[in-house]
Amino acid sequence: MNANPAIRQEASSPQTSQPVVEAKGLGLTFETNDGPVRALADVDLTINKGEFVSFIGPSGCGKTTFLRVIADLEQPTAGEILVNGMTPEEARRKRAYGYVFQAAGLFPWRTIEQNVALPLEIMGYSKAEQKERVHRTLDLVNLAGFEKKFPWQLSGGMQQRASIARALAFDADLLLMDEPFGALDEIVRDHLNEQLLDLWARTGKTIGFVTHSIPEAVYLSTRIIVMSPRPGRVTDVIDSPLPRERPLDIRETPEFLEIAHRVREGLRAGHGDD
């Protein structure tokens, strides 16, 4: 088992030491009709500013639940968690993060620009500023020219890009993404992964990314959190030695394959009981 404290220490390397998310002994137990279900148990984790952290594991390992706890969409039942030094609820009220769901979930009655403007309307930005920000973020996700289209006129990949633009439109430094490309085909996914890295490099956001694809996790992340189910817990934390600049063919290199191998080992170890 590689999940020893030394690795975690390494993770909080000196140049990016400002913590965005700090979880200590975090646990969450759902009360269901079939008795309690432990979705998270004893999770200790720190995400630092500017990191790209992926959560990987089989379904039921609590990776999505952990992201939802950060977003104040679920309440932990044990331990503590701070987001930007605040409770998740305070952070949510201060609009500290943008959240991208697995489904793009664009409102079908709104055009693309109106969809991206949705959070801005709610947060009370002026009309002029809304316009400027919509323009800027649509540019960022390469959707300039599609402002007046309705969601159904766009492909699945484009819709998901619009939903990323929606999460980026306001000034949240933290981007939480819950299997955002899970429903897309391989080719579109590769393309969007490349664009996401580019976007991350340009904006310097901190990104928490849930996935169940090993290549996706290894390709994108500076740190990979491997989780296992029943109860959901962290089994391995892998710091990626890959450079920040990552062309797609980096996936053929020995370093990449070595990390992918370690992730796979971690997943297998977590699955030892079945």
Place this chain on the structure above:
Amino acid sequence: MTAAADTAPTRTTTPVFRRAVEGKALPILIVLGVIILIWYAFTVYLNAPWQIDAYERAGTEWTATDLVRDTMAQERPVLPSPHQVVAEIWKTTVGTRLTSKRNLFYHAWITLSSTLLGFVIGTALGVLLAVGIVHNRAMDKSVMPWVIASQTIPILAVAPMIIVVLNAIGLSGLLPKALISTYLSFFPVVVGMVKGFRSPEAFQLDLMRTYNASGTQTFWKLRWPAALPYLFTSMKVAVAISLVGAIVGELPTGAVSGLGARLLAGSYYGQTVQIWSALFMAAALAALLVGLVGIGQRVVMARLGAKP
């Protein structure tokens, strides 16, 4: 004849013909034709006994042709023939002064006005109740059973009581009748809008939560637009039963005008032709109202980016 005159008819008739064949027009016309044929057959069958009786009393010789002709021209037939009904409708609409109390349009207007008033109140009431049910747990538990129970009571039993009670507190005229329409029409709107307001997916509500959106913002930016398709579907049902409510409201109250009054008067005096023409006027009115709601739906949905 010139070449232009030769080609002109084909150029205009071909698309019309093709539309009729490919579209809905032809099947509808065929069904209509079959219905009219069956209707004529029943006209002869149902009116024949009385007619044969009449021949025998008068001692006249009669043939099958006579029978068919005469069964379609009785003054008080069991079942009037289609052309008798058409003639009656024509006579009482186009053939009569519009302001006259014998004009069917006049009666249709009386019924229409209380239909519309009742429909508007019913829709508003339905939407408000749905908002309450969706946003308030206590209302969700307590109101919905009553809403359903209200519709199990036969409207014919309730209608006279509504009219009497409202009269006793000084309300008469249009409003009591309209309230009977309201009583029927709020129901599909409540049911439809509760479903509509609940149609956003859990993650869309979560999304609004991540923006720290207020309840009002979530309602107007997510729940309301998501419910609009449900609103129009419910309104189509509501407007049709509003008309039924208005007609029912005219039956037990001794009303002298309105389509319901025409139906009642017709049945008092055995004027079957009058009953059937009032029925057809009511059906046409219902089709018109549902059609208008449908047009409103298409206009609003197009503005909201629905696929054409």
